Amino acid sequence: MVKGNHMRAVTIDDVAKKAGVSIKTVSRVVNREPNVRAATKEKVEAAIKELNYRPNQSARGLAARRSYMIGLLYDNPSPNYLANLQSGVLEACHEKDYGLALNPVSFHDPDLVETVVHWVRQSSIDGVILTPPLTDSIPLLEALSQQNIPSAVISSRGTGDAPAALIDEEEAAYEMTRHLIISGHRDIAFIKGHPDHYASGLREKGFLRAMESEGVPVAPGFMEQGYFDFASGQEAASRLLDLPKRPTAIFASNDDMAAAVIFEAHSRKIDVPGELAVAGFDDTPLSRQIWPGLTTVRQPIRAMGHQAAGLVLDTLAAGKGADEERKDVIQVDFELMIRGSTATSR
Amino acid sequence: MVKGNHMRAVTIDDVAKKAGVSIKTVSRVVNREPNVRAATKEKVEAAIKELNYRPNQSARGLAARRSYMIGLLYDNPSPNYLANLQSGVLEACHEKDYGLALNPVSFHDPDLVETVVHWVRQSSIDGVILTPPLTDSIPLLEALSQQNIPSAVISSRGTGDAPAALIDEEEAAYEMTRHLIISGHRDIAFIKGHPDHYASGLREKGFLRAMESEGVPVAPGFMEQGYFDFASGQEAASRLLDLPKRPTAIFASNDDMAAAVIFEAHSRKIDVPGELAVAGFDDTPLSRQIWPGLTTVRQPIRAMGHQAAGLVLDTLAAGKGADEERKDVIQVDFELMIRGSTATSR
DNA sequence: ATGCAATGTGACAGCGCTGTCAACAAAGCA
DNA sequence: TGCTTTGTTGACAGCGCTGTCACATTGCAT
Known part of the structure; x- marks a missing residue:
């Protein structure tokens, strides 16, 4: 002993x-x-x-009245998203000798704001990073700003004055839609993302803009509501594929739902991409692991996590407060990943 | 201002x-x-x-010479694994008002032991949780034990005296193999897991034991080496499906590799499960998102994370040291998830 | 040289808590 | 009843660091 x-x-x-x-x-x-x-x-x-x-972090934290930790707030994201993001954030933290505290919360929690603020206060968290859909909670953003808690958002609505790391969601959806149109499709359906996420609206807007600018009408019943998860994608796909005149291409607002579309197509013996082209959004590992490979928009989540952490840490290093209205927005590049699911064979 | x-x-x-x-x-x-x-x-x-x-955690940590944090060590796990595990660990930590510090390390880092020990010392991390393959590093386990750092392992080799949360890997592989045999298969191939992971050996052992006990021989060339990632699974599958007399069933040591097998089968127009049955291991979300649904072994990763964290925190609460040789092993139940990829139609 | 700002350095208090130890109260015992 | 034992509480030091402020040193103009 x-x-x-x-x-x-x-x-x-x-x-x-x-x-x-x-x-x-x-x-x-x-x-x-x-x-x-x-x-x-x-x-x-x-x-x-x-x-x-x-x-010694404890001593530092006690004396300086801060914790040398930043918080990562998330609400039930996809594992791939979380793991990637976290890896980027962690890397940035490591470089600056900061720690990372995770805080899974619920967007619909009525006490969200109070919970978060209290957590930050009592843990002396120095700053926070928000992920969608928390990035779209105006009350939360306002509380953080008002309480002078440095923060950064990933892929935010762009409103609010917190610095952000994001991609041009609308433009990405626009280009993906154009890709489908150029491949010869005219009967293109769209599965919308979770309405809590501001990005959902942007992606939809990009889709509609492309359709309109190319003069391709959106058939009735071709806009389906999804919620970013596999199950909702499956339901939407099911409805679309049951249509008397079904689409020849489906653009889903994220990869999980796109995978569900392919799943449904397979189980109805509909050939992908021969009879149905499918496109997703995010470029999660999943998109490479299903067959055929999923055409999708690559979002550099890891890099965005790194950037966002950098924004928070810079704020901390600079003003030791979120005072000066820094309205940095780091827009990173997306990339169309064209794979088998939209291959135009003939 | x-x-x-x-x-x-x-x-x-x-x-x-x-x-x-x-x-x-x-x-x-x-x-x-x-x-x-x-x-x-x-x-x-x-x-x-x-x-x-x-x-105030900082004050507590400083005065008590501990951080009220436990560490989670991992080496490049699959995002699904990490996200699940982390969620369980986090929950347990939350219950006991402990924080969680993440530390991605490399199993092959020659300074692994020193890095970890130093990290624990300087951050006053109170205890650590190890995930495979770190759980199989004898030097690391010994160092932690000798340095008196409470720890728990997930799905360990069972050796070493750290408490563990695990499933009976061998039995699970045994039962899955029996499922394939009972479904009528005799030409069954196996894709081994990463040799760094002790669990790989157990799964292989379970497979071989089932084959032997049922009197089904393993054809030459039917044991392939994989490394738990999609790419290695794809290569192994490629070799197996190129065999003059190819298997009618392939049991891959994890889901990623099993998904790769299905991918390869699809791209060669080999019908799954009609011409080829496929089984995986882990029950990651992926197994439900590919078509056909993947038959696999469900490991309650989240629960295991919770348990492991519980083991560490209990040790902390009890002896405030890892002195008393507590050799707790919590064995949780696995479950065979039979899905489309091994459906026996005719 | 001389004065004065700018720069560099150190003494010291104290952040909020826990460990130690001493004081005191209650309970048990002869 | 007096004495020990056990249970309960508080005073106080100090964990390792940062913020404040006073002091020492330098650079530069006069």
Whole structure:
């Protein structure tokens, strides 16, 4: 029952002693504060490296009244989305020696705002990243802004003054629709995304704009409501494929629903892409793992996560507050991934 | 440029004042320490509730020399696996007011042990959860044990003395194989899992045991090496389906590889399950999203994450150290999910 | 040289909590 | 009844760091 020789971790004092300076100077170097002479800085950095010193987060957090953590808020996203995003965010955090706290919440929770604000306060979370559909909750955005909590949103509605990392959803949907039209389709159906997500509207708008600009009418019954999950996609597909004159192409607002369309087509022995072309949105791994490969819009989720975290961390580094109305919007490029599900054979 | 009316969060002093006791007593109640009179405890709890008090983690961490965080170590798992597991772990952490720190590492990193130990020390992580294949790194397990860092493993090799949450991998593979045999197959091929994972061996063993006990020989060339990812599954499937006398059933060691088999079959116009039955392992969402639905073994990953976190937190609560050789192993039930990919039609 | 701002550095308090230990109350025992 | 034992509570130090502010040093113009 040896009580573990918990050899004391190296502290700022050790570093200060070794470098022959005061702990405050070490603190300055660690926190990249100005007004440290280059020579001093080097000495300290050498000592840090030699002792392999890493500041104690609890002590830092207590003294500075912050946690050196940012929060990631999400509501039941697809595992692929979450894993990718998280990986990007984590990377950015790691670079800046920040921690990441996860907080799964519910968009429809009536106490959402209070829950989040209280969580941030009591954990001294320094900033938060919001993912859809939370990015579209005006009350939440307002509360965060008003409470002076630095935040960034992923793929937001673009409204609100939080910095954002996003793609041009409408343009992406527009181009995908054009791809279908150019491939020769005219009977194109669309499965809408979850109405809670602002992006759903943008994707729909892009679709409609392409149809209109190309002079292709949208047949009655060709706009179906979906909710971004497989089951809703399946239902929508089922209705579309039961239509007396069914579409020759279906554009679903995300990959899960597109996969469901292909699933339904398969089980009705409808050939994809021969009799039905299918397109999705997101480029999740799923799109490469089903057959035929799913044509979709690639969103660099991981990169967006990284960017968004960067935005929050920059805000933190800069003003130590979300005061100055920085309205950064990082728009990253999407890419059409053309795969088998829209292949035009003949 | 208002400096944010960061209304001071409620502290232990506020609670103590309101309850008319010393802060130490509040601390006792919060930490469920013994020797507090019931009446006192109630007073304190009332005050806590009324003020909506939650202890400051940084202060707690600093004073108690621990972080009230556990770490989740993983090496590039599938997004589905990670998301599920994490969700379970997070839930358990939440219940006990613990935080979760994520740490993606690399199994093949030569400094793995040092990296992990140092991370745990410097972040004062209180305990860790390991996921495959890290669970199979003897040096890592030994280091954690020797350094007295409470840990639990998910689906471990069962060796080592860390508590574990696992399923009977071999039995699951055995039963799945029997399912294929009973369905009338005799030409059954097997795609092995990543050799770094101990579970791969168990699944293979279960397969072989079933074949042997049913007196079904394994044809030459019917054991293929895979690495748990789609690409490797695709290569293995490709080789198997190119065989002069190809299998009528393929059992892949996980869903990603099984999906790849189905993909390959589709692209060669081989009917699944008519000409080729396919079985996987894990029951990821993918298995329901491809066509035909994938027969697979359901592992309750989320529940296992919850359990594993519970094991670590219990250790923490109990001995405040990993001293007493607790060798808990929670074995959870698996379930055969029979879907279209092994349907026996005729 | 001399003065004065700009720059660099350190002493020290204290962040909110837990561990230690001492004080005191209640209960058990002879 | 006095004494020990056990249970309950509080005073206080200090965890490792940052913020504040005072002081030391430098650069530059005079």
